[in-house]
Amino acid sequence: SRFEYVKKFEQDDRCLLGCWIVVRIDGRSFHKFTSEHLFAKPNDLSALKLMDVAACSVMEEFRDIIFAYGQSDEYSFIFDRKMSLFNRRSSKILTNLVSLFTSSYTYNWRIHFPNTELKYPPAFDGRVVLYPNTIVLKDYLSWRQADCHINNLYNTAFWEIVKSGKSHVEAAARLKDTFSSGKNEILFSEFGINYNKIEPRYRKGSCLFWIDKMTEKSPEGPDTVGEFITGGACKKPRVCREITVSHEDIISEVFWSNHPQILGQDIVNS
Amino acid sequence: SRFEYVKKFEQDDRCLLGCWIVVRIDGRSFHKFTSEHLFAKPNDLSALKLMDVAACSVMEEFRDIIFAYGQSDEYSFIFDRKMSLFNRRSSKILTNLVSLFTSSYTYNWRIHFPNTELKYPPAFDGRVVLYPNTIVLKDYLSWRQADCHINNLYNTAFWEIVKSGKSHVEAAARLKDTFSSGKNEILFSEFGINYNKIEPRYRKGSCLFWIDKMTEKSPEGPDTVGEFITGGACKKPRVCREITVSHEDIISEVFWSNHPQILGQDIVNS
Amino acid sequence: SRFEYVKKFEQDDRCLLGCWIVVRIDGRSFHKFTSEHLFAKPNDLSALKLMDVAACSVMEEFRDIIFAYGQSDEYSFIFDRKMSLFNRRSSKILTNLVSLFTSSYTYNWRIHFPNTELKYPPAFDGRVVLYPNTIVLKDYLSWRQADCHINNLYNTAFWEIVKSGKSHVEAAARLKDTFSSGKNEILFSEFGINYNKIEPRYRKGSCLFWIDKMTEKSPEGPDTVGEFITGGACKKPRVCREITVSHEDIISEVFWSNHPQILGQDIVNS
Amino acid sequence: SRFEYVKKFEQDDRCLLGCWIVVRIDGRSFHKFTSEHLFAKPNDLSALKLMDVAACSVMEEFRDIIFAYGQSDEYSFIFDRKMSLFNRRSSKILTNLVSLFTSSYTYNWRIHFPNTELKYPPAFDGRVVLYPNTIVLKDYLSWRQADCHINNLYNTAFWEIVKSGKSHVEAAARLKDTFSSGKNEILFSEFGINYNKIEPRYRKGSCLFWIDKMTEKSPEGPDTVGEFITGGACKKPRVCREITVSHEDIISEVFWSNHPQILGQDIVNS
Numbered sequence A, B, C, D: 001s002r003f004e005y006v007k008k009f010e011q012d013d014r015c016l017l018g019c020w021i022v023v024r025i026d027g028r029s030f031h032k033f034t035s036e037h038l039f040a041k042p043n044d045l046s047a048l049k050l051m052d053v054a055a056c057s058v059m060e061e062f063r064d065i066i067f068a069y070g071q072s073d074e075y076s077f078i079f080d081r082k083m084s085l086f087n088r089r090s091s092k093i094l095t096n097l098v099s100l101f102t103s104s105y106t107y108n109w110r111i112h113f114p115n116t117e118l119k120y121p122p123a124f125d126g127r128v129v130l131y132p133n134t135i136v137l138k139d140y141l142s143w144r145q146a147d148c149h150i151n152n153l154y155n156t157a158f159w160e161i162v163k164s165g166k167s168h169v170e171a172a173a174r175l176k177d178t179f180s181s182g183k184n185e186i187l188f189s190e191f192g193i194n195y196n197k198i199e200p201r202y203r204k205g206s207c208l209f210w211i212d213k214m215t216e217k218s219p220e221g222p223d224t225v226g227e228f229i230t231g232g233a234c235k236k237p238r239v240c241r242e243i244t245v246s247h248e249d250i251i252s253e254v255f256w257s258n259h260p261q262i263l264g265q266d267i268v269n270s
């Protein structure tokens, strides 16, 4: 039609080549959403698992995602730096991920919350960030995991103090000006809690990545081995890959040297 | 933490001031989705109404949207050109809209498809386009409505021919190289269908916009007057606004002069 | 060669269609440059004329420039909003203008400063700004002319006070906390200067735009009529256009209604 | 003034952190410029040296430039990837470089072309390109040097054939469909020219980079050691750095391992 010229107003938003593409998704106003849906405090296991499931849907669909990290109401997805999906168009990548994540969260709600009606549709914001090398990419992931640690340590101590009979104001006052060590000490001496023994999921968040799987038999039906959430759709017989979820420390280099395949070959001298 | 520097890699993506911000959302692979969920052909009334509901959720939440237009698996949202939501950050605007739309679509599915299980979570892509003046903005909307018309006329004729016993290949061949008039003629002479009498919703798509409403009583509960879908949340007593949905021609100037409040004051000489 | 893939790292930077493209150029460290080359204070006539000449070179070369405005060490160039030069690529437009402006300034230096050796090559920075409608475009130009006025009034008063025997510190103290009216008053009562009688060039800056010219004879050689700086290269006999330079008020609408051809047809209702 | 709001239309264009920033400058319509100013063919020594001088002006002024490479009518400047000049604003970096380069070229013209009047002011375009790692950065430089080689080999052969009495058309026909080896062979067997013995400047282009210099005496006046073009302005006594120009192969790794300080520490694992 004679109106087609308006399509030319669309602007090119392709991501710089050679960079790691990170998409971070975060729940919109989840302070209210978690409160309205009575999420357990400080951590709601069902809610966190539902986040992992939504993230797995995204990884299953967008196979160029090599790693995902989630905590609280957020998830970060890392694309291979050579990725060419959607011609690297930022908006296409971003909206497809955010939309599928949201949809899967809403779709799978009742499996994880069979007794809690979803009162209104939840939403997530999202952004694309580019990281030009592996050092800054790892620092990005460390940033999110450090955030998880800081918040969780605080929240764990806060709610223990509240459970012990104090008001929110008193709990906050008690924790003000304490360092990590102080909060650990309060938990241990006052509540008998060794913070390092708390669920890794709560302390470390969730790491999703692909591992190769050798199967004797042809891969039909969902193969669930150990902690594997999903068996994916194997094309080649006997060798396929599936997503594993773990709750490990990714700030330390140990994780990355244990899983050298995730970020792939070093670009020497880059 | 010492990792916080990575936040500086986020790039500013604010939309140019003074422009109309348009967000267009489109179903991802809805060819497959509509087929798997057995949507009626060429138009599924429930599906189209579900789209409208999802769009209303978005408008209710983001009150700076002054107009929305939907057809097929897509919806366009127009923000007031003075809008300052999210500081006009493109990604924030875009992802919040796409996410809420998707969520509402999934959430409201079973109301509109009580007998059809949702097989998998649907997803939508989205993009932001800026239009610097009202002429190009109207041409944008005309482009989408012309697209609706062209597709719907074709599809209506196609499926009538198929219903009459022809194969898909034969129907396509019959319509190849016909103009609008030819398709109208086939519908009328062969199937007794006056295309202009077909449901306006199918021919014109859906237009959502706000109209003021005077209420005698304090606005509690959902006020549904006439075709109004939603009563919104009125803050001031006695005067509030609600979304109306109509299926009018927006290519002609008549619509805009009948509703001068939608696009607001002309910028004289601009 | 096998290295050609690196060209793909170049990013698309085309200017949004339908917007006025403004390029503003500003002298780099001209505080130092004007001082080293002993520019007259507060205004150096030769220097300002040299700026106008450089701007004319740019307009002669890039014929889609419809208007230019200069003052102090800066010049703004306005492109027609339909302009398609360099496919509207921002960097190409910007660098070509800045480079030619700089080159012409350096090249023509000795004509305007026959007795002052150019000590080192001067440089200018530049930026592209998009304005979506004529109102904001005019406000942009008003902003620059208001800046000219404010600085020139201050500088005129400042240097008169200094000439009268005061120190720089004393002059600054005298002017601190005065309004326009106060500075006008000082100039008039203490120095007998009616500010409004000062050279329009100094008070208003320079406006360059095209005017049509009818010529009886074929346009060979430089036709200089009245204030016209340049006769350009006329292609069609008897009708050509040339740049005129004036020093008028462009904040008032009078200027624009006197020269309706500059910004062209209104986009009605835009 | 009330017009200041228009400044908010300027858009943020900061370069992604962590990337090498490359600015490439290229003569505008130098086909015409070189012809009008009767540049020697295929290479004009004065012209190439003038380019080097202009590039040195730029490096002296913008000390974060770690390397520059020039050939034909173009020059590329590489900034340290940690560079924070102008807050990494793309337009500011770009226009300052292009403008100073152009100005220096025009300013120094008559030193290098004492017998050729500059007919009109020359101009250069420019662009910013980001390279996220050292491999692609080196490939970028290799791309430019390979371009130099390909063009120079062709041009050298072409003009030898022309000098021998053939027309331009005949020379072009002779070279069509030849590879590098073929052109080398023609040069050697028909004109007795060993291409590898031709001036390195013509075959390899110019590489500018900083080298440290130890001086016994305090560094006053231009210290010109060996091939050094410029002594810069040393701040610390006894240790300063100056620009060296060389015409080496930068495609091979040898150059980079001989000068490890240029690109600096590897980012291990990046």
Ligand SMILES: Nc1nc2c(ncn2[C@H]2C[C@H](O)[C@@H](COP(=O)(O)OP(=O)(O)OP(=O)(O)O)O2)c(=O)[nH]1
Pocket (backbone or CB within 6 Å): A026, A027, A028, A029, A030, A031, A032, A034, A035, A039, A040, A041, A042, A043, A044, A045, A047, A048, A072, A073
């Ligand atoms: N009770 C409970 N709350 C949680 C859990 N996970 C996240 N939340 C809550 C705590 C925070 O209020 C909120 C996440 O903080 P954000 O900084 O993302 O803020 P919020 O989503 O409210 O606003 P935003 O739209 O992201 O700016 O979600 C959980 O497992 N249990």
Ligand SMILES: Nc1nc2c(ncn2[C@H]2C[C@H](O)[C@@H](COP(=O)(O)OP(=O)(O)OP(=O)(O)O)O2)c(=O)[nH]1
Pocket (backbone or CB within 6 Å): B026, B027, B028, B029, B030, B031, B032, B034, B035, B039, B040, B041, B042, B043, B044, B045, B047, B048, B072, B073
């Ligand atoms: N049966 C039926 N199909 C519909 C209806 N509305 C939309 N569709 C289908 C027709 C098209 O196959 C599809 C929309 O076309 P698109 O161009 O958006 O393609 P699709 O979504 O498959 O791919 P995309 O991911 O957008 O590139 O949705 C409907 O009411 N009934």
Ligand SMILES: Nc1nc2c(ncn2[C@H]2C[C@H](O)[C@@H](COP(=O)(O)OP(=O)(O)OP(=O)(O)O)O2)c(=O)[nH]1
Pocket (backbone or CB within 6 Å): C026, C027, C028, C029, C030, C031, C032, C034, C035, C039, C040, C041, C042, C043, C044, C045, C047, C048, C072, C073
């Ligand atoms: N004496 C004299 N100085 C002038 C004249 N025109 C401009 N200037 C000087 C006054 C200011 O110091 C300077 C322009 O101010 P700017 O704000 O552009 O600052 P400057 O160029 O020093 O720094 P920049 O690199 O633009 O940030 O040029 C003139 O006609 N006579």
Ligand SMILES: Nc1nc2c(ncn2[C@H]2C[C@H](O)[C@@H](COP(=O)(O)OP(=O)(O)OP(=O)(O)O)O2)c(=O)[nH]1
Pocket (backbone or CB within 6 Å): D026, D027, D028, D029, D030, D031, D032, D034, D035, D039, D040, D041, D042, D043, D044, D045, D047, D048, D072, D073
């Ligand atoms: N005779 C001669 N010509 C040269 C020399 N160096 C460069 N040139 C000419 C050869 C080419 O015609 C021109 C450079 O080619 P470009 O691809 O940059 O094209 P040109 O500058 O004409 O157009 P452009 O504005 O860059 O698209 O400059 C030289 O040393 N001697």
Ligand SMILES: O=P(O)(O)OP(=O)(O)OP(=O)(O)O
Pocket (backbone or CB within 6 Å): B026
């Ligand atoms: O999706 P299409 O084919 O209708 O056309 P488009 O939306 O302009 O294409 P894309 O989704 O790739 O931007």
Ligand SMILES: O=P(O)(O)OP(=O)(O)OP(=O)(O)O
Pocket (backbone or CB within 6 Å): none
């Ligand atoms: O949302 P916050 O407050 O955690 O911080 P942010 O995500 O960096 O802020 P924004 O969502 O506004 O980008």
Ligand SMILES: O=P(O)(O)OP(=O)(O)OP(=O)(O)O
Pocket (backbone or CB within 6 Å): none
């Ligand atoms: O100028 P060319 O033809 O060498 O190629 P380019 O520089 O990539 O093209 P452009 O100057 O248009 O970006």
Ligand SMILES: O=P(O)(O)OP(=O)(O)OP(=O)(O)O
Pocket (backbone or CB within 6 Å): C026
């Ligand atoms: O240069 P100034 O201080 O007049 O102000 P600006 O030009 O807006 O600042 P910048 O040159 O840093 O964009």
Ligand SMILES: [Mg+2]
Pocket (backbone or CB within 6 Å): A026
């Ligand atoms: Mg946030």
Ligand SMILES: [Mg+2]
Pocket (backbone or CB within 6 Å): A026, A027, A028, A029, A030, A031, A073
């Ligand atoms: Mg949140």
Ligand SMILES: [Mg+2]
Pocket (backbone or CB within 6 Å): A026, A027, A072, A073, A074
């Ligand atoms: Mg959060």
Ligand SMILES: [Mg+2]
Pocket (backbone or CB within 6 Å): B026
């Ligand atoms: Mg599409």
Ligand SMILES: [Mg+2]
Pocket (backbone or CB within 6 Å): B026, B027, B028, B029, B030, B031, B073
């Ligand atoms: Mg679709």
Ligand SMILES: [Mg+2]
Pocket (backbone or CB within 6 Å): B026, B027, B072, B073, B074
């Ligand atoms: Mg569609």
Ligand SMILES: [Mg+2]
Pocket (backbone or CB within 6 Å): C026
């Ligand atoms: Mg400035």
Ligand SMILES: [Mg+2]
Pocket (backbone or CB within 6 Å): C026, C027, C028, C029, C030, C031, C073
């Ligand atoms: Mg300046």
